[in-house]
Amino acid sequence: MTTENIVEIKDLRFAYGANEVLKRVSLTIPRGKVVGIMGASGTGKTTLMRLIGGQLRPTHGYVKAMGQVVHELNRQDLFQLRRKMGMQFQQGGLFTDLSVFENIAFQMREKTNLPEDMINDLVLMKLNAVGLRGAASLMPAELSGGMTRRVGLARAIALDPALIMYDEPFAGLDPISCNVIGNLIRRLNDALGVTSIVVSYDAQEALRVVDYVYFLADGEVAAEGAAEDVKSSQDPFVDQFIGGKPDGPVPFHYPAEPYGADLEMLSSPQ
Numbered sequence: 001m002t003t004e005n006i007v008e009i010k011d012l013r014f015a016y017g018a019n020e021v022l023k024r025v026s027l028t029i030p031r032g033k034v035v036g037i038m039g040a041s042g043t044g045k046t047t048l049m050r051l052i053g054g055q056l057r058p059t060h061g062y063v064k065a066m067g068q069v070v071h072e073l074n075r076q077d078l079f080q081l082r083r084k085m086g087m088q089f090q091q092g093g094l095f096t097d098l099s100v101f102e103n104i105a106f107q108m109r110e111k112t113n114l115p116e117d118m119i120n121d122l123v124l125m126k127l128n129a130v131g132l133r134g135a136a137s138l139m140p141a142e143l144s145g146g147m148t149r150r151v152g153l154a155r156a157i158a159l160d161p162a163l164i165m166y167d168e169p170f171a172g173l174d175p176i177s178c179n180v181i182g183n184l185i186r187r188l189n190d191a192l193g194v195t196s197i198v199v200s201y202d203a204q205e206a207l208r209v210v211d212y213v214y215f216l217a218d219g220e221v222a223a224e225g226a227a228e229d230v231k232s233s234q235d236p237f238v239d240q241f242i243g244g245k246p247d248g249p250v251p252f253h254y255p256a257e258p259y260g261a262d263l264e265m266l267s268s269p270q
Contacts, residue, residue: 004030004031005028005029005030005031006029006030006031006065006066006162006163006195007028007029007052007063007064007065007066007163007195007197008028008029008063008064009025009026009027009028009048009051009052009061009062009063009064010026010061010062010064011024011025011026011060011061011062012024012025012026012048012051012058012060012061012062012063013025013058013059013060013061014044014047014051014056014058014059015059020219021044021047021219022044022047022048022051022058022219022220023218023219023220024060024061024220025044025048025061025216025219025220025221026061026221027214027221027224029163029195029197030195030212031195032189032193032194032195033195033196033211033212034185034186034189034195034196034198034209034210034211035195035196035197035198035210035211035212035213035214036197036198036199036200036206036207036209036210036212036213036214036227037049037197037198037199037200037213037214037216038199038200038201038203038206038213038214038215038216038241039201039215039216039217039222039241040201040217040241041201043216043217043218043219044216044219045199045200045201045216046167046199048199048216049087049165049167049197049199051063051070051071052065052070052085052165052197053070053082053085053087053165054070054071054073054078054081054082057071058071065081065085065163066081066084066162066163068081083111083159083161084161084162084163085161085162085163085164085165086155086156086157086158086159086161086163086164086165086194087156087164087165087167088149088152088153088155088156088164088165088166088167088169089152089167090167090168090169090171092140092148092149092151092152093152094140094148094151094152094155095140096139096140096141098139098140099136099137099138099139100127100132100135100136100137100138100139100140100143100151101123101127101136101137103140103151103155104123104126104127104151104154104155104158105119105120105123107155107158107159108122108123108158108159111159112159122158123136123158124136126154126155126157126158127151127154129154129157129188130150130151130153130154130184130188131150131180132147132150132151132154135147135151144177145172145173145174145177146173146174146176146177146180146181149169149173149177149181150180150181150184153169153181153184153185153188157188157192157194160192161194162194162195163194163195163196163197164188164189164194164195164196164197165196165197165199166185166196166197166198166199166200167199168199168200168201168202169181169182169185169198169200170182170200170202170205170206171200171201171202178202178205179205182205182206182208182209185198185209186209198210203241203242203244204242207227207230207231207242210227211226211227212224212225212226212227213225213226213227213230215230215237215238215241217237222237222238223235223237223238225238230242
């Protein structure tokens with residue numbers, strides 16, 4: 001049975017030791033949509049993706065992907081679920097000693113029994129979709145940052161996943177490359193009928209692409225809404241984040257003792 005939401009997260013908590021990164025996070029990812037997970041660095045965005053993919057287990061609550069509670073799956077069933085997911089890593093994550101073509105073909109050879117001529121056609125098809133069919137013989141070291149991200153995107157769609165996750169797809173890219181990647185995310189999502197999760201701290205680029213967005217702060221969903229609505233939101237957190245303002249609900253200073261107390265301690269004789 002096909003569920004309306006491809007991902008459902010309820011009362012999710014996760015901690016690294018004593019550091020509670022996520023605190024009762026609840027959200028849904030509808031099928032066929034591009035959903036943004038946004039927030040400042042260190043707010044648990046990447047951790048959330050790892051929980052969806054089953055790399056981590058929650059300390060409370062659950063993550064349900066494609067109708068299955070991820071942390072309850074055995075190893076074999078988890079691997080079967082992951083085959084329905086594609087992932088574009090922030091730094092590309094390409095095998096440095098394999099060509100662009102071989103990077104895309106690798107998982108097809110590892111996870112399917114397709115004949116080599118069909119793999120060849122599929123690899124070229126995926127590369128053509130991201131505009132890099134002519135770069136098939138290049139090595140990762142010969143690619144620009146934007147090209148590396150596009151190869152990563154081609155690899156993410158190699159096995160026709162139902163869900164694609166993007167970890168900071170715009171980080172470190174020039175404006176032209178950001179625009180190219182953003183348009184590809186949107187176009188491939190709609191053309192392939194998949195669902196996409198875009199994790200980003202780049203509000204301007206991400207809001208051009210996503211249908212709906214969740215903002216994480218202090219381990220919780222601080223705000224949410226349709227992309228067009230949040231652009232004009234008066235919510236203090238959303239206004240601060242989108243506008244890049246130093247003053248607001250997200251403090252500039254890490255928690256510390258009063259400044260004067262620290263100075264007195266330093267000036268006191270030992």
